[in-house]
Amino acid sequence: MYKNRLGVMGLFSFLMLFSIVSTSHAELWELVIDVNVEKGAIYSGDSVIITGKVVDQAYKPIGGAEVFIKAGSYTTKAFTDPWGVFRGEIKDFERIPGTYIVNVVGSWYGMTGLSSAKFQVKGEASPVSALQEKLSTDEARKYLSSNESDFEKNPIGQTLFKYYRGLLDELILEQKIATEPSEEKIHVEQQRLIAENLRNQAIDKFKPGAGTYEGFQYNYYINGLDPKIKDLVISQLNFTKNNFEEAQKIRNEILANGGTYEEARQAYLDKISIPKEILEEFNQEKINQESEESPDENQPSEEDSENQ
Template sequence: MYENRLLGIGLISFLMLFSIISTSYAELWELVIEVNVEKGAIYSGDSVIVTGKVVDQAYKPIRGAEVFIKAGSYTTKAFTDPEGVFKGEIKDFERIPGTYIVNVIGSWYGMTGLSSTEFQVKGDISPVSELQEKLSTDEAIKYLSSDESNFEKNPIGQTLFKYYHKLLEELILEQKIAQKPSEDKIFMEHQRLIAENLRNQAIDEFKPGAGTYDGIQYNDYINNLNPKIKELVINQLNFTKNNFAEAQKIRDDILANGGTYEDARQAYLDRISIPKETLEEFNKEKIDQELEESLENNTTDENSENQ
């Protein structure tokens, strides 16, 4: 009896030792994978760059290991270089804002390793984007592309079929609401059209001229200027006139190409806004030019007198 107990204890000890040796042996050959995402936070639609290194338990680099990279339903594959380093790119990662996990599986001659890390998709979550995310899964696609009769004898399937079709109806409704212009936008557009019509009516009624850049008043103004500054003022007025002409052309081009009134108006204002530094530089150039011309004239006059 005692001998049987000793035999049993010995057998159990041997099995435990064998199990420990086997486990240690398995861990010794398991691949170790270091993984990193180059950008810890991206925007939806950006690429996810995954880098890392594959080594054995002795930290010896594994060359030529196949690396499978998966983030959600997006996958890509890479191979390690002589240093055990790999790099994979998941292009156009279009997902709603949140935290996502990257799983990396490496394999080499029957040995495998697994590692994972996280990254963020930045931005605000809207009801539409949440619904789109739920409906983009393989399970959702399966039930949305099936007929309800396929699940007559499957209560769970019927429930999921109705669930995903209800989400689809919500998505369609949300998209309609999102595309519908707000009351404020409608009001502003209405007011803009009224103002534009009144402006056109006033132009037809009063037929205004070209303003102060030509005509009798312009000529009188120029003729009464101090001769010393007359040329400079004319150049300044022409500079401003050309600015307005270019601004009007920019505005008309934007509207003609389908741009919004607000964009055209902003481009017009940006063009006619002349910084103080620009005007001072323009004045300096003109004064320097006049001085050079004056010096040249004086030199010519002196030469003529000497001759």
Template structure:
């Protein structure tokens, strides 16, 4: 009896030691994988780029190793080049903000390796994104693509089927609410249309043109100028007038193509804003042009003597 107990204890101890050794050996991968997320943080819907290198225990690059990349329910595959380097892309990673683990498994002629890295999805968590997260799992896809009759004899399956379909109905409802414009946005758009209509009516009624660059007052002002600077002032006024006309044209084109009133207004202001440097450069060119014209008109000494 005593000997039997010793035999059982000895067998149990042997199995424990064997189990520990086997586990240690299982964790010692034949391939070593270096892995890195190209961007430590992305926004939901962006692509995730995973790069890395596969080597053996002697740090010799492994060429042609097959690399599986998995982040949540998203997977992709890549192969290593002659230097053991690989690059994989998970497109349109639509998940709620948080930290995600990437598992990378490499295999080559029976040898395997495992490594992990992580990245973050930035942004605010919304009800829509939370529901999308719950419905993106393999289990959710299974029940959403099935019929309720498939789980007649499976009470747990029936419960999960109803649960995921209820989440789907909630998601559809939340998406409709998110797409519906708020009362504030509707009011602002209404006010913008009213202001635009009033502006167009005023233009049709008064026909102001690009500005006050003609008429009796304009002519009186020009006639009162010092003759020495008269041409320069006229050129400056024409320069400004052309800027206003171009600005109005740009604004009207943006509104006609469906742009917002704010975008059109900003484009208009950007166009009519004349930096001091540009105006000084224009003035300098005008002065130089006038000097050249005067020099061409002045007779030379030789021509004076001949006359």
């Protein structure tokens, strides 16, 4: 009795071992594929470069093998060279940030191999883009283009139909919220309009003009200058005055045409910012002009020539 039981257990163990070996052999691919993603992290819209090598179980390179590469809904095809090496490129991989898997299937005269690798798309995923990604699949389009009555006798179909309809409602709500201005933006815009109105009122009331380039203080300052540099200083002040007038004109035109206050302010500052090189060039031109207009002290005047 004991021997019979031992024999039965031995036979059972043998069958189990045979079953495990048979199953493992069935899952063993004829081709071995080594896959590598050239850049482990990319930005949405970049190309994904996949390289690798196809060999047999003896690690002998397989040349001429067809390699099918798939990442999400993106696919491409490549062939191995005589050394078993392949290179494929998925162009413009536009997906929301996250981790993705690229699957590679190689085939050669009835032999097949499968391998995969991971890569990341950098960035932060927004709820809207995540919902758009889920609703862009073929399955989602299938259920969104159907009626609930089409799945009366299909409980799984009804569940998926409600699931994708729910995602669509979420997307519509998210897009509505995204297009509505926030309370902070509304407050900032209101404050900007108030400040702009106060500024215009002050201009109308005080009429400041382009600056203090006239009046008693201006004349007092000019008359106190050294006669040798007086004309040059007057020219510089006029040059600056013209710049301010043009800057104010540019700023007002931008605001009148619907531009933002920040855009108008930046244009104003760009105009009145005079590089040192331009100012030195202006001064040199003025000095040269004055030298041409004034007679040379070393040259005798017409009156001196007549006396001689």
